[in-house]
Amino acid sequence: MSLCHCGGPLPFERCCQPFHLGKALATTPEQLMRSRYSAFVTAQASYLLTTHDPETRQGLTEQVLKQSCEESDFVGLQITDVPPCEQDEGVVEFRAWYRQGKEILALWERSRFRRLESRWYYHSGEIQPAVKLGRNDLCPCGSGKKAKKCCL
Numbered sequence: 001m002s003l004c005h006c007g008g009p010l011p012f013e014r015c016c017q018p019f020h021l022g023k024a025l026a027t028t029p030e031q032l033m034r035s036r037y038s039a040f041v042t043a044q045a046s047y048l049l050t051t052h053d054p055e056t057r058q059g060l061t062e063q064v065l066k067q068s069c070e071e072s073d074f075v076g077l078q079i080t081d082v083p084p085c086e087q088d089e090g091v092v093e094f095r096a097w098y099r100q101g102k103e104i105l106a107l108w109e110r111s112r113f114r115r116l117e118s119r120w121y122y123h124s125g126e127i128q129p130a131v132k133l134g135r136n137d138l139c140p141c142g143s144g145k146k147a148k149k150c151c152l
């Protein structure tokens with residue numbers, strides 16, 4: 001059973017929230033990825049902006065991020081690949097499942113992370129083909145049930 005939004009086994013208050021509150025710093029790209037997913041779920045736009053690499057922020061604003069949080073209805077996160085990290089660069093591939101009408105779809109992305117002055121930042125992402133959740137698939141919310149008996 002997952003307790004945090006990110007699918008981690010600890011409650012939100014002891015998993016991703018300390019990063020949002022600035023009480024802890026993510027020490028790996030995966031930790032940052034998970035905390036950013038949880039920040040999307042809980043609409044922490046300022047955290048999303050500050051953990052976005054300044055080099056690729058372009059016109060990104062808190063306003064834009066806030067809106068994208070509000071428009072998304074996330075169901076769960078699956079980390080699908082975490083290749084070994086280079087010193088200051090890392091890759092995390094994930095599926096972020098969200099509800100759209102009666103379907104559950106995944107944003108499937110291979111994200112690049114970069115470490116600057118001991119802090120990890122989201123740099124950029126390569127979007128993979130969209131994936132649709134099947135009725136008999138394991139539900140991405142972490143309940144351990146089939147999707148048709150859970151969130152679908």
Ligand SMILES: [Zn+2]
Binds near residue numbers: 004005006017
């Ligand atoms: Zn978490």
Ligand SMILES: [Zn+2]
Binds near residue numbers: 140147
């Ligand atoms: Zn579910």
